[in-house]
């Protein structure tokens with residue numbers, strides 16, 4: 001049984017077919033990249049899995065259970081997490097407090113608990129922060145962190161929800177080259193250890209080819225190729241779709 005199965009998802013916006021018979025599976029512990037040129041349908045597929053967008057046809061199954069029309073909150077409860085940027089309002093809080101808040105939310109406790117006990121879930125939060133290499137920054141304000149460190153805290157916040165499947169939309173956008181590789185290495189090792197399936201979209205082909213276990217290629221709403229990075233690099237249709245725009249695909253320096 002796959003962790004996530006997507007079966008013949010279809011979505012059109014007026015005359016624009018954003019997804020046509022999209023089918024694939026995500027397995028536990030793998031990093032699956034969903035790539036494609038601008039407008040290929042990546043966000044549409046992502047949002048149908050996250051519950052932000054209902055499909056016209058097709059099904060989404062988590063561990064064989066249909067969740068096609070479940071709300072994002074219900075999917076979150078069933079184990080589908082998504083990384084989001086830390087909201088501006090939370091920048092004034094410390095790194096640890098942000099993760100503690102996520103744990104409070106995960107355990108469906110009232111945030112009122114926070115005014116009574118700022119120690120609530122602190123040990124678990126510190127444990128998550130050490131997994132992402134941020135324990136030493138626990139008591140610093142999020143507002144003073146470097147961008148790459150904020151991304152690690154966002155990962156810890158997502159992990160606080162104990163996801164089975166984690167959706168990551170452009171996880172390394174805006175990061176420096178070296179920070180990107182470090183974040184993706186960390187994400188991959190956490191995925192393997194915790195047996196979390198990760199589905200991510202990404203425009204940076206170095207990140208995709210360097211870190212994905214498997215790659216799906218979307219073009220005009222259809223999956224035109226699926227396979228290992230080596231298989232995708234050799235695929236003539238994929239190379240044609242990117243036509244020299246991506247050195248990681250074409251092998252150019």
Ligand SMILES: Nc1ncnc2c1ncn2[C@@H]1O[C@H](COP(=O)(O)OP(=O)(O)OP(=O)(O)O)[C@@H](O)[C@H]1O
Pocket residue numbers: 013016017018036037038039040041042043044045
């Ligand atoms: N809400 C919408 N209303 C109308 N058309 C939409 C809507 N959302 C997406 N589309 C269209 O559907 C197609 C797929 O869009 P989508 O955003 O899923 O692509 P994408 O691969 O995520 O693109 P990008 O890489 O540029 O973010 C595009 O032609 C887009 O214009």
